[in-house]
Amino acid sequence: MDGKDIEGRVDRMQAQIRNDFPILEQKINNNPLIYFDNGATTQMPNCVLECLNRHYMQDNANVHRGIHTLSERSTCAMEDARKTVADFIGCDDPMQIIFTRGATDSLNQVAFGYAAQYMQKGRKVIVTEFEHHSNFVPWQQAAKRTGAEFVVIPMREDGRLDIEALERELDESVVIVSVTAISNVTGTVLPVREIIQKAHQYNVPVCVDASQAIRHGQMNVRELDCDFLAFSGHKTMGPAGIGVLYGKKERLDVMEPLWYGGGMVDVVGNEDTSFTTIPYRLEAGTPNYPGAIGLGQALHYLQEIGTKEIAAWEKELTDTLEQRLSEQKYVHVLGGNVEKQSVISVVVDGIHPYDMASFLNKYGIAVRSGNHCAQPMLRRLGYDSVIRFSPAFYNTKEEIEVIGDRMEKIISFLKKW
Numbered sequence: 189m190d191g192k193d194i195e196g197r198v199d200r201m202q203a204q205i206r207n208d209f210p211i212l213e214q215k216i217n218n219n220p221l222i223y224f225d226n227g228a229t230t231q232m233p234n235c236v237l238e239c240l241n242r243h244y245m246q247d248n249a250n251v252h253r254g255i256h257t258l259s260e261r262s263t264c265a266m267e268d269a270r271k272t273v274a275d276f277i278g279c280d281d282p283m284q285i286i287f288t289r290g291a292t293d294s295l296n297q298v299a300f301g302y303a304a305q306y307m308q309k310g311r312k313v314i315v316t317e318f319e320h321h322s323n324f325v326p327w328q329q330a331a332k333r334t335g336a337e338f339v340v341i342p343m344r345e346d347g348r349l350d351i352e353a354l355e356r357e358l359d360e361s362v363v364i365v366s367v368t369a370i371s372n373v374t375g376t377v378l379p380v381r382e383i384i385q386k387a388h389q390y391n392v393p394v395c396v397d398a399s400q401a402i403r404h405g406q407m408n409v410r411e412l413d414c415d416f417l418a419f420s421g422h423k424t425m426g427p428a429g430i431g432v433l434y435g436k437k438e439r440l441d442v443m444e445p446l447w448y449g450g451g452m453v454d455v456v457g458n459e460d461t462s463f464t465t466i467p468y469r470l471e472a473g474t475p476n477y478p479g480a481i482g483l484g485q486a487l488h489y490l491q492e493i494g495t496k497e498i499a500a501w502e503k504e505l506t507d508t509l510e511q512r513l514s515e516q517k518y519v520h521v522l523g524g525n526v527e528k529q530s531v532i533s534v535v536v537d538g539i540h541p542y543d544m545a546s547f548l549n550k551y552g553i554a555v556r557s558g559n560h561c562a563q564p565m566l567r568r569l570g571y572d573s574v575i576r577f578s579p580a581f582y583n584t585k586e587e588i589e590v591i592g593d594r595m596e597k598i599i600s601f602l603k604k605w
């Protein structure tokens with residue numbers, strides 16, 4: 189499907205899509221809201237809001253514990269959502285889907301529940317410089333606790349991952365490689381498939397942080413053959429506070445729970461406790477079942493629109509945005525000439541990102557400034573703060589035009605001072 193096909197289809201769907209997101213139909217500071225902060229959180233369509241409302245109004249009860257009708261309804265809806273998630277990522281067995289609080293929770297569980305038991309002096313864990321703190325700090329801290337070596341594969345000058353450096357580090361002593369699929373700072377698409385193939389040559393498992401990539405529908409765990417995959421609901425048109433951890437069965441089976449409590453046990457004695465099977469063994473306590481149900485609805489919604497269409501349209505928006513911003517005087521797009529998806533970050537000569545984001549907000553444009561929870565990446569880029577624009581499929585090229593115009597105005601105004 190080329191750009192023109194996509195644009196035609198999306199044009200036809202755009203009006204409907206915009207109607208699906210009531211939050212976008214408002215003015216901020218007397219200007220129509222232009223929401224380009226989807227890298228942080230995406231908005232929820234009506235069907236998800238209605239699903240949550242319906243759940244709380246008609247079906248709400250604790251899951252897995254009751255035999256009464258409401259509890260059964262809640263349980264069925266949550267387990268249906270588990271199936272939907274499995275289907276969305278190409279996993280055959282819904283029991284390999286663990287509901288967590290978010291990507292951060294999922295990644296910490298892999299670091300401390302799975303990998304830490306194999307980490308010790310003489311062994312290594314590998315991440316990249318492209319990581320969000322959530323896929324960096326847990327590994328660094330687990331390595332510190334266990335004496336394992338923490339290896340960070342750098343970004344090359346041209347903005348690509350230094351894959352040769354990864355090859356040099358890979359050997360049987362590596363416990364795990366954990367890598368993001370798309371950088372939340374530069375939008376760089378990482379060669380995840382290649383990384384997995386290379387790591388598997390040494391039987392090294394790979395954990396993929398799919399937070400920025402999941403809504404494009406291309407994180408198929410069967411095709412990727414990744415060992416773990418993590419993402420959050422609130423970056424995929426679902427609610428906040430719910431996340432997913434997928435794992436290969438043999439990996440999940442040996443994972444230690446980080447939390448103990450109700451719902452994950454088999455027999456509890458005074459001396460010891462035996463535990464139930466996955467996924468429940470790794471979901472101690474009352475799970476966020478409304479969040480899971482809302483996430484399931486969000487994934488259905490994405491499937492209805494078509495994830496290929498979403499990916500292609502967001503790519504089109506990303507390229508248009510990159511082009512529009514890079515042609516502006518004083519503006520520098522970060523990350524080099526690499527494939528980018530749904531995230532573009534810039535710096536503007538002489539203007540602090542915080543000021544630029546504040547001025548854009550005056551025009552109703554929501555973007556993010558700061559280090560984007562990726563300090564190692566920002567250090568490599570040579571900045572401590574940048575401005576991030578992150579479009580989603582409900583955004584339009586007209587909005588990009590407005591962003592471009594407003595940026596020009598703000599820059600020319602601030603440059604006078």
Ligand SMILES: Cc1ncc(COP(=O)(O)O)c(C=O)c1O
Nearest residue numbers: 290291292320322372399400420
């Ligand atoms: C690439 C990436 N990984 C992990 C996370 C952490 O997600 P959460 O805060 O939902 O746990 C984010 C959030 O911005 C992200 O962009």
